[in-house]
Every structure is written in structure tokens, then in C-alpha cells.
Amino acid sequence: MVSGLSRPDRVVEYVPETVTRSVKLLVAGNFGVGKTTFVNSISEIRPLRTEETITEASIGVDDMAGLPGKTQTTVAMDFGRITLNPTLALYLFGTPGQQRFVPLWEELARGALGALVLVDTRRIDKSDEVLSVLEERGVPYSVAVNQFDDARAYPLEEVRDALDLSPDTPLTNLDARHRGTCLQSLITLVEYLFHRVEAPV
Numbered sequence: 001m002v003s004g005l006s007r008p009d010r011v012v013e014y015v016p017e018t019v020t021r022s023v024k025l026l027v028a029g030n031f032g033v034g035k036t037t038f039v040n041s042i043s044e045i046r047p048l049r050t051e052e053t054i055t056e057a058s059i060g061v062d063d064m065a066g067l068p069g070k071t072q073t074t075v076a077m078d079f080g081r082i083t084l085n086p087t088l089a090l091y092l093f094g095t096p097g098q099q100r101f102v103p104l105w106e107e108l109a110r111g112a113l114g115a116l117v118l119v120d121t122r123r124i125d126k127s128d129e130v131l132s133v134l135e136e137r138g139v140p141y142s143v144a145v146n147q148f149d150d151a152r153a154y155p156l157e158e159v160r161d162a163l164d165l166s167p168d169t170p171l172t173n174l175d176a177r178h179r180g181t182c183l184q185s186l187i188t189l190v191e192y193l194f195h196r197v198e199a200p201v
Contacts, residue, residue, distance in 0.1 A: 018086040029118035030126035034176035035094040043080025115141040142170035144185040
């Protein structure tokens with residue numbers, strides 16, 4: 001997925017003095033689903049990216065099916081920040097997508113309130129492993145379908161059935177290149193997480 005990766009007007013700034021709460025969130029998903037693009041699109045600071053060129057060492061290790069134009073991959077994490085309102089800052093940690101990085105996912109999940117899981121309907125079966133990792137570690141999540149230009153658009157209820165999501169798991173559409181749709185999916189996740197925290201036991 002192509003993205004306008006550099007925003008020259010974006011500069012690194014300190015967290016506003018009005019911020020009294022911060023939340024750590026994961027941006028998860030399988031290999032090539034658009035996590036780096038998402039973090040870049042939504043972050044108010046210049047994001048930290050750990051992308052490296054895909055080499056022949058990936059052959060037979062990483063599943064490149066359906067990703068003919070992909071030349072780089074995240075090897076540690078993506079990091080960004082967004083001040084959602086004057087008192088709340090979200091710290092976004094994009095996870096690497098390959099199965100061999102599961103131990104790193106576990107470390108990144110420490111202290112995370114929840115996760116936004118990006119899904120590509122062209123390779124929807126690849127999402128099962130990511131969802132399982134989060135469920136095994138008790139990390140609540142919402143799911144967002146990243147709309148690739150050459151992907152068929154499915155009704156969200158069909159996607160919910162295909163992923164076997166529970167009825168209360170939030171499910172949205174977004175285009176990881178477009179900040180507005182990313183922001184709406186992120187707000188949906190935060191509202192869901194805060195409702196869980198505040199709900200009576």
C-alpha cells in the first residue's frame with residue numbers, strides 16, 4: 001500500500017501540559033496489512049519506524065503471497081503518538097507482522113490497554129494467529145478492515161463471521177492512508193476500552 005509517508009509540517013513536540021492521562025495501545029495485524037502506514041497517517045509526531053529491506057533470507061520464512069510489491073518490513077516496532085483530547089494522549093506501538101516476531105509482540109503487549117487489529121480481506125485467514133495471540137494474553141481489541149484498492153469490499157457482518165468475532169467486538173472500516181478513517185477506528189477502540197474499564201464487575 002502506497003502512502004504519503006513524510007509530512008513536512010509534522011515536528012516532534014512535547015506532550016501538552018493539559019494531558020493528565022496516557023494510554024498505550026497496540027496496532028497489530030499480520031504481515032503487510034498496513035500497520036506502518038496507519039501509524040504514520042495518524043501520529044502527530046514524526047513516527048519511529050524500524051523498517052528494513054526484505055532480503056532473500058525471508059524466502060521460505062515469511063509468507064509473501066499476495067504481497068508482490070512489498071519490499072520493506074518492520075523488524076521491531078512502529079511508534080507514534082496522538083493527543084486524542086486535551087487531557088488524553090495515546091501512545092501507539094505497531095507490531096511486526098511475522099510469526100517469528102511473536103516474542104516481541106509479547107513484550108510490546110506489556111502495559112497495553114488494548115489493540116487495534118488491522119485486517120486485509122484478501123488474506124483474512126492470516127488474521128487468526130494475531131487474534132489468538134491477543135486473546136491468549138488477555139489483551140482486548142477491536143478490528144478494522146483496511147480497504148486496499150484491489151480488495152473486494154465485504155459487508156462488515158460477513159467479516160465478523162469469517163473472523164468469528166464476538167458480537168461486542170467493535171468492527172470498522174478504514175483506509176490506512178487516510179487520517180480521518182484511522183482516527184474514527186481509533187476512537188471506536190478507545191471508547192470500547194474505557195467502557196470495559198468503567199463497566200461494573
